[in-house]
Amino acid sequence: MSLDALIPSAIDGLMLGFVYGLAAMGLTLIFGVMKVINLAHGPVIALGMFTVLVLSQTFGVNPYLGLVAALGIGLALGVVIYFVAVDRVINAPELTTLLATFSVNLMIIGIGTVIFTTSPRAVDIDLGAVRGSGITILGTHVVSVVIAIVVAAALYAFLFRTRLGKSIRAVANNRAAAELMGIDSRRMLALSFGIGTALAMTSGGLLSTLFSFTILSGATYEVKSFVIVVLGGLGNPTGALVGGIVLGLLEGVTTVFIPVSWVPVLEYVIFVLILLVRPSGLLGSRA
Amino acid sequence: MRRVRAPFLPALVLLVALVAAIPIVTNNPSLREELFLVFMLVTLASSINIIMGYTGYVSFGHIVFFGIGGYIAFWLMQTFGTHFLVAAVAGAVPAALIAVLIGIPILRLRGAYFALATIGINEAMKAFVTNFEPFGGAVGMFFNFSIYSTYGGARDAAQLAYYTMTAIAIGTIAASYAVKRSKFGLALMAIREDQDVAMVVGIDPARAKVIAYVISAFFPALAGAAFFFKNGIIEPAHAFDLLRSIESLVMVVLGGIGTVAGPIVGATVYEWLRGFLITNPTFANFQLAIAGLLLLVTVLFVTAGLVGWLRNRFPALQAYIQ
Numbered sequence: 051m052s053l054d055a056l057i058p059s060a061i062d063g064l065m066l067g068f069v070y071g072l073a074a075m076g077l078t079l080i081f082g083v084m085k086v087i088n089l090a091h092g093p094v095i096a097l098g099m100f101t102v103l104v105l106s107q108t109f110g111v112n113p114y115l116g117l118v119a120a121l122g123i124g125l126a127l128g129v130v131i132y133f134v135a136v137d138r139v140i141n142a143p144e145l146t147t148l149l150a151t152f153s154v155n156l157m158i159i160g161i162g163t164v165i166f167t168t169s170p171r172a173v174d175i176d177l178g179a180v181r182g183s184g185i186t187i188l189g190t191h192v193v194s195v196v197i198a199i200v201v202a203a204a205l206y207a208f209l210f211r212t213r214l215g216k217s218i219r220a221v222a223n224n225r226a227a228a229e230l231m232g233i234d235s236r237r238m239l240a241l242s243f244g245i246g247t248a249l250a251m252t253s254g255g256l257l258s259t260l261f262s263f264t265i266l267s268g269a270t271y272e273v274k275s276f277v278i279v280v281l282g283g284l285g286n287p288t289g290a291l292v293g294g295i296v297l298g299l300l301e302g303v304t305t306v307f308i309p310v311s312w313v314p315v316l317e318y319v320i321f322v323l324i325l326l327v328r329p330s331g332l333l334g335s336r337a
Numbered sequence: 338m339r340r341v342r343a344p345f346l347p348a349l350v351l352l353v354a355l356v357a358a359i360p361i362v363t364n365n366p367s368l369r370e371e372l373f374l375v376f377m378l379v380t381l382a383s384s385i386n387i388i389m390g391y392t393g394y395v396s397f398g399h400i401v402f403f404g405i406g407g408y409i410a411f412w413l414m415q416t417f418g419t420h421f422l423v424a425a426v427a428g429a430v431p432a433a434l435i436a437v438l439i440g441i442p443i444l445r446l447r448g449a450y451f452a453l454a455t456i457g458i459n460e461a462m463k464a465f466v467t468n469f470e471p472f473g474g475a476v477g478m479f480f481n482f483s484i485y486s487t488y489g490g491a492r493d494a495a496q497l498a499y500y501t502m503t504a505i506a507i508g509t510i511a512a513s514y515a516v517k518r519s520k521f522g523l524a525l526m527a528i529r530e531d532q533d534v535a536m537v538v539g540i541d542p543a544r545a546k547v548i549a550y551v552i553s554a555f556f557p558a559l560a561g562a563a564f565f566f567k568n569g570i571i572e573p574a575h576a577f578d579l580l581r582s583i584e585s586l587v588m589v590v591l592g593g594i595g596t597v598a599g600p601i602v603g604a605t606v607y608e609w610l611r612g613f614l615i616t617n618p619t620f621a622n623f624q625l626a627i628a629g630l631l632l633l634v635t636v637l638f639v640t641a642g643l644v645g646w647l648r649n650r651f652p653a654l655q656a657y658i659q
Contacts, residue, residue, distance in 0.1 A: 081449070085449070087449050087452070087453070134633075135633055135637075138637050139636065139637060142640075143393075144395060144448050144449050144452065145389070145395045145586070145590070145594075146636055146640070148395065148397070148452065149586065149587065149590055149632060149636045150633060150636045150637065152583055152587075152629075152632070153629040153630070153632035153633035153636060154629065154633070155629070156625050156626065156628055156629030156632065157625075157626045157629035157630060157633075159625055160623055160624070160625030160626030160627070160628070160629060161623070161626050163625065164622045164623060164626075273456070273460060276453060276456065276457070277457075280453060280457075284449070284450075309468075311464075311467060311468050311475070312464075312468055314460070314461075314464035314467075315461060315464040315465050315468060317464075318457050318458075318460045318461030318464060319461050321457040321461075322443070322454055322457040322458055322461060325443075325446060325450055325453060325454045325457065326442050326443065326445075326446070326454070329446065329450050
């Protein structure tokens with residue numbers, strides 16, 4: 051196999067990986083803080099796509115400004131989802147929270163299908179391309195990577211440099227002890243769910259500038275997020291970003307060697323193997 | 338332990354058989370179609386209940402066995418003209434073997450990790466079958482109509498599929514009851530409550546869990562064979578549909594997790610409700626959203642499910658409803 055084909059698809063995959071990683075960070079943050087696997091993750095990603103679409107098509111807002119709206123709406127929506135569906139069952143066995151978040155999934159998809167139908171949409175955006183020797187990099191991809199990195203960095207600054215962020219980490223670490231230190235754990239849980247949802251919607255918004263989509267598209271990225279989160283270690287945001295890049299690279303590189311349709315088989319086999327061999331993820335400590 | 342036991346299982350089986358006979362006696366094909374689906378859902382929900390309700394392992398991607406059984410049986414019937422009943426068993430046995438092979442490693446995982454692994458296995462299998470040319474790849478397989486002539490035409494074949502599905506549902510219910518009332522069932526429930534304590538009292542959790550997993554894999558595989566036999570078409574997205582998997586979990590929780598009657602009630606109510614919502618002009622568009630809302634209300638407020646709620650509300654019923 052020639053290097054000519056390998057390098058462009060590796061670069062493509064790498065860039066896409068940052069966007070995947072951003073979505074997965076949202077999922078893993080929620081799991082890390084409250085041990086809830088958010089099955090409404092996919093629909094929320096789709097909502098991010100449609101936020102950007104509606105704002106740009108109906109109101110002529112620049113898609114990248116629409117991302118800011120997606121972030122804000124995501125934060126608010128996440129807090130609402132937390133109080134409606136999760137708060138009451140936060141200490142229940144995992145089946146209960148899985149089904150509670152799945153019910154939110156059904157509601158979003160149900161209402162979304164009525165409003166947006168399931169026909170494919172696309173955000174109209176063209177930022178040109180950088181062309182090198184046999185390599186073409188689309189402007190939209192570059193901007194997406196930059197935005198993904200900025201959002202991830204902002205999350206880190208928030209979690210490690212602010213009092214609120216430190217409180218969230220304290221609650222994630224030990225909820226009872228955090229409460230003894232005077233932290234209102236319920237508010238922190240709600241806020242984390244909001245941030246997780248905001249990250250998912252932002253990454254959905256970015257994806258809408260890259261690919262066409264429907265209201266059901268979130269499901270694909272939800273499953274990808276599962277794979278990434280397990281690669282990086284459940285509950286580990288750094289791991290999620292790294293996992294996203296690994297998955298993106300893997301998708302890019304393997305398509306050079308094997309037919310595209312076999313790539314998911316490989317992904318899921320790796321996913322199950324990692325769960326079995328290293329449940330703490332590639333970056334996690336050997337527990 | 339109560340000494341006097343109500344004849345719960347015979348009564349339940351008789352009830353199912355009587356209901357199954359209604360469309361035959363009244364010659365009502367559309368009711369037969371509906372009941373075919375209900376019995377299939379009862380099978381799926383009752384099977385999942387064995388691993389999830391009794392043992393405490395949330396098998397999220399359980400539909401994988403439905404797909405495997407369906408695919409192998411379909412392939413045998415289409416390629417070799419194998420008789421449906423033989424093919425169904427020939428599809429379910431490998432499915433059970435696969436359950437042993439994947440059950441041994443993944444049942445070591447606990448909680449959310451197990452749930453995620455089962456999703457991964459279902460998606461991996463779906464992606465594999467999509468690429469597997471002998472099974473028709475992404476397009477899937479479909480019957481030549483002449484296949485049904487062996488059974489006396491498409492109508493009689495549908496009738497046969499209906500009888501078979503009824504028998505599978507009854508078999509699943511009987512197995513679910515037998516497991517629950519046995520010492521083996523007690524071992525499973527001990528594992529559900531606390532696996533480490535279960536080990537201390539002499540239970541081999543790894544062995545018990547794998548056996549429970551195999552039982553809960555066998556019946557969905559049979560149901561898959563019957564469903565796709567009647568359908569005449571099989572394709573990956575339909576056979577390994579994660580949504581159907583999650584729906585069967587919903588039925589279990591709706592009816593009452595860990596009870597024998599719960600999944601039956603849950604499957605019936607769920608299917609009836611869906612039929613009602615889809616055909617009702619006001620709700621048709623919002624049927625998914627309403628289903629979600631009902632699920633949320635059940636999960637948040639009726640945690641024991643319908644049967645569990647009845648049992649708790651009227652303790653006298655506990656002797657009669659398992």
